[in-house]
């Protein structure tokens with residue numbers, strides 16, 4: 127059950143997210159300026175982004191297609207007619223004095239994302255809507271003691287705001303949702319999901335209430351830019367709100383900021399100071415009208431998404447659900463997996479072994495070298511070959527780890543590495559029998575002790591044969607041969 131308990135009884139948590147996702151596009155929403163990240167300040171600021179008098183916005187149709195694709199990928203309804211509105215506020219990094227957004231009639235209504243909840247049950251997190259808006263610029267206050275600087279590179283960049291219903295019941299669920307959303311957007315190639323660079327950030331709405339009662343007053347925490355911070359902020363906020371209610375006070379509806387250095391949230395502005403944005407329809411833009419054929423064309427470009435892929439991986443390769451979801455969560459990982467499996471002719475029994483080695487050893491190597499799977503030094507085909515070598519008992523799993531390390535370092539094929547190092551397992555019964563006989567002949571006393579009941583000496587003999595064969599004797603065969611040659615009298 128999703129509740130927490132304090133000395134005064136049970137509490138339920140309610141969370142709704144407003145996720146800002148930067149649209150993947152070479153140019154901005156209403157100007158042709160570049161969206162490239164990491165260039166020098168104001169290099170990407172056009173006259174439109176700087177709001178020079180006399181300039182007018184022109185809608186970027188690729189950005190619209192991206193939002194439309196996102197809506198379809200998230201199971202929403204794309205509206206054939208939507209409108210842009212002005213949200214008025216004054217800030218130094220907003221030269222227009224207003225943000226163009228979609229307040230009354232967004233481009234996408236509804237939709238949902240499927241997640242697995244704590245009990246392992248599939249749960250839908252419903253979306254309220256997705257709207258488009260332009261990003262603001264950035265004020266820089268730490269470069270001079272007396273001046274502030276403005277960088278308009280982000281000004282006008284297209285954002286999608288994905289607003290959920292208050293459907294999440296714990297910090298973990300909110301984190302799972304955000305991960306899943308990120309995964310889908312990356313599959314769709316409509317947002318890179320890079321939270322470090324600010325391409326994805328979330329405003330987190332949190333409230334608490336007693337079970338079977340109405341929802342509590344929500345607090346909005348602005349601009350959370352990591353999944354870890356999301357969880358810390360929710361945990362802090364839940365505890366703070368419960369304490370307030372337990373001491374007979376009321377939670378104020380307000381906007382708060384999360385301080386990642388303390389793990390706490392603090393007031394940014396209360397409801398009373400809430401701005402009046404004086405929304406009104408943007409007069410410089412006509413209504414956004416889409417045709418059904420355009421929507422259908424975009425629908426045809428949607429790739430197999432993570433849920434469908436995970437189901438297919440389970441069905442086609444008999445993978446457990448856990449493996450299938452992990453492999454499917456990133457398109458690049460799934461592609462690597464399937465290419466590796468193709469290269470060994472989709473051997474069904476190899477599927478689980480391959481998954482183990484990717485999730486375990488390969489992920490560890492990628493982590494250690496701080497690489498993505500696309501930058502992997504080991505190719506999918508070589509990974510497939512390695513799995514075949516293990517499966518056909520050419521090498522043991524233990525030696526396979528050394529082989530993989532060398533594959534990473536040298537980019538050589540596992541076959542060549544095994545050959546060059548003489549790492550092939552000895553699987554011939556006769557060869558192993560010879561070594562076993564030699565060892566037993568060397569330790570006649572121990573053989574007698576064993577036959578008198580000191581059974582744990584079995585391990586000693588295994589060790590000695592392994593020493594003799596440089597660790598290359600196939601363990602199962604060795605066990606078998608040793609048992610045959612060591613009858614207990």
Ligand code: ADP
Pocket residue numbers: 140141142143144289290291292293331332333341342343344
């Ligand atoms: P408003 O109309 O005041 O902006 P919305 O209903 O649009 O509020 O909700 C904004 C966000 O807050 C949504 O993500 C929604 O899911 C979330 N939310 C609404 N009510 C609650 C609540 N009681 N507790 C937590 N989150 C909530």
Ligand code: MG
Pocket residue numbers: none
């Ligand atoms: Mg709202």
